[in-house]
Amino acid sequence: MSLEAVCPWKGSLPRLQVRTWIEPVVASTQLAASLYDAGLLLVVKASFGVPTFSNHSAAAVSPSPRGAQEDSQQKAISNFYIIYNLVMGLTPLLSAYSLGCLSDRYHRKISICVALFGFLLSRLGLLLKVLLDWPVQVLYGAAALNGLCGGFSSYWSGVMALGSLGSSEGRRSVRLILIDLMLGLAGFCGSIASGHLFQQTAGHSSQGLVLTACSVSCATFALLYSLFVLKVPESVAKPSKTLAAVDALPGMVGTYRSLDPDQPDLQSVEGSLPSPEKAQPKKTIIALLFVGAIIYDLAVVGTVDIMPLFVLRAPLSWNQVQVGYGMAAGYTIFITSFLGVLIFSRCFRDTTMIIIGMVSFGSGALLLAFVKKTYMFYIARTVMLFALIPITTIRSALSKLVKGSSYGKLFVTLQLSLALTGVVTSTVFNEIYQLTLEKFVGSCFAISSSLSFLAIIPIGLVAYKQTSWSKFGGVEEK
Template sequence: MKRLYFVEPIVGVYAFASFMLYPLVQQYVYRRLWLEITNSSYPASDDITSPCAANSSNNTGQQEKVQKAASLFSTYSELFSLIPSLVVTLLLVAYSDQRGRKITIIMPLIGSLIYSVSFLTVSFFELNVYLLIAANFASSLFGGIGTMLGGCFSYVADLCDNSKQKTLRMAVIDMVIGIMAGIAAISTGYFLIAAGFNWPFFTSAMLQLLNLLYAIFFLEETKVVDRSETVACCQALQKLASGIVNLFAGGNRKTSWMLVLMMIMFFSFSFSNTGGLSVITLYELNKPLCWSEILIGYGSAASTAVFITSFVGVYMFSRCLSNITIIYIGILSVVIGLVMTAFAKTTLMMFLVRIPSMFAIMPFPVLRSMMSKVVSKSEQGALFACVAFIENLTSTVASASFSSIYAATVMWYPGFVFLLGAGLCIIPISLLCILKRFYPANYNDPEELLSENGTETSDDAPVA
């Protein structure tokens, strides 16, 4: 059977199944906690009317209690999955340099399947909602979205020699995520109203299963692996550690500092962006917005549309602007969007927030490509292991931190977390200024750094 070199279908199906699940998770937990705290059923609403209309004024205090409990639930769920997900991500993606990229894709798909089936089980049998925290922990033992994307980006880096092609294909992966997530977000609200929670959970589980079968039986491996080689466990771990250390200690001083600064920039920007997005659904469920399932679906779709506009931005801006400028535009887009969200009190304003945020994803593929271009092909797995580790750490810490802050501030000003996220963007902007000031030439021809390091420029070196 002829196999394929396309990870985009895996990313697309994974994004559709996951983004069908994510809004449902918060809404399901929110409704279960509403039932437990208020001893009343969740207010019913029409397709697009606000459920707040069904709330009496004396329920305001109970609604705030539910908001706080739901945000704390998200915090506990993220924290319980933090350590195993980080460890598995770092080991698997770095290990892919020795044993192939497919393992970094297959393992997270198994975890996602476990996660979906767990939600279906809890929903169908109406089990204790806090069992979902245990399900999140179990799925994290197989890695997470950071693990899979780290494997996919390493896979793409193996296939692409041209640096511009590498940037665009990485941006394509982000765009595929946006398109499929947007379709899932729009359909989720209607699916929920028509069939309840069980059928969407079941659909997500089936899609994850099909994705897993494609990855196992149809996806071709990019790394040629000698299966006759046997490496002891301690030796394998030693190789993993040395590969990661060589990223920062093996090159010249300029390359190492560039890599460190770019990773810190990646972490700080992702923390602000991910943290702000993590409480959007709760913010939309709260007064004065009080969005219904349909509006939440349209809002999620509008948010994921930034993946498409960001891809277009990367494609167009890369023809006439430097990488530094593209990243500046992306960070500024996030800042304006978060500030507008903090003051959005109407449905129209909440949708208009998505307009200035249209380039919010651009810094991610550009930074990944910039980091990939300053290391050799034999170090791509170790690099993206570190990047995936940072993504997993950032996603978990940001979600837990912003959920906790939202729980503490929802009583007096729900929009505070978005202003905080916008303010934290000063960190990546400052780091970007440092990189531009001290290493302006290296961004135009990063391959020169590899030759300065003594890195081979034949088969293992990236080709401009």
């Protein structure tokens, strides 16, 4: 078996210079983000009067696992995240789309570099809060600065645009999931280290100083690398081997130029082209993919936003090191999802891979709703091993329906849609979590599971429409 068969992205590497690789930016940015996320949770918890975790602190905080003190602290942290997520989700609406348009028109790095500058400002905000003991509300301002610079919506749409430009259509799903793999590996390392780094100043007035300083350093490297080292790759997208060009009107004799050296240069086929009325409805396909992505993202956000609160309280009552390990377990999904796409892309269509991922996440979220012990938590996370496949594969499928010059607007529109719906979901799920603390603490996970299975419906419609069109037009989806 050839190396290219094992690693499909290898074929395009000789044409690309190392400086066109976006992976160093993704890895350093995610390392900074994972350190920041863990530090934010632990700093906020300490700010609301909870002592720094230790092996015996859980018992010292509250004699009753379900005491009023613990519940009030959970609600205070939840309320903080409601406002914080609103700021993080809504402020990018003011700038992200404009940055995407500027990237399409002038330079692909605009959205990435401006967003990374905002990331650096938000990390500096957390560092100053820890160093100068500012009130926790300062972090709302840091989040606003991040959002006004485009936030994650602008950054990730820029990354996806560069990744799509540097890959052919046949290898695009693997190329984009490879970028996600780099993100997951960096997040895994950052999460594993976060609890230990936070402990470096435990008991001192500046808790988390080492952790936040490392986050700022990684964010600074990412910004400098994207400004002075990163280059925009030339598009390597190629037409399909079977249909390189069509020089015919519907219903007339068509001439297909084949790129396959084993086939004749010209093949005349009569009446094999679909009429314009029956051609693949790209707008409908794009709309259905958007709907599927949004519903699935609602499920993911509903689980991810509640999970940190869930593990801090009884029955799990994790300490700071366990929190880091739990976050790291979430990042292993990036590795398993990458392997899944690498294998599934050889025998399944994009829509099939998306459905596999949705079933994986929905099943894991349902198990998570009934977790009582730490080992049960990790079993539920293991079931989610393909949870990253849907959104990444949807981006790949969308990129095949538009021209490369529109990638910036397409990806930023999708990302803003996900961000906006994510804000609503975060607020609603935090409220549900507070209302069900004493009744059924896993209710949010059960709702997320239902949403994940619901998202399969629009993707199934996409599969049906594409199959019908493929049979009619004689073109098989790759």
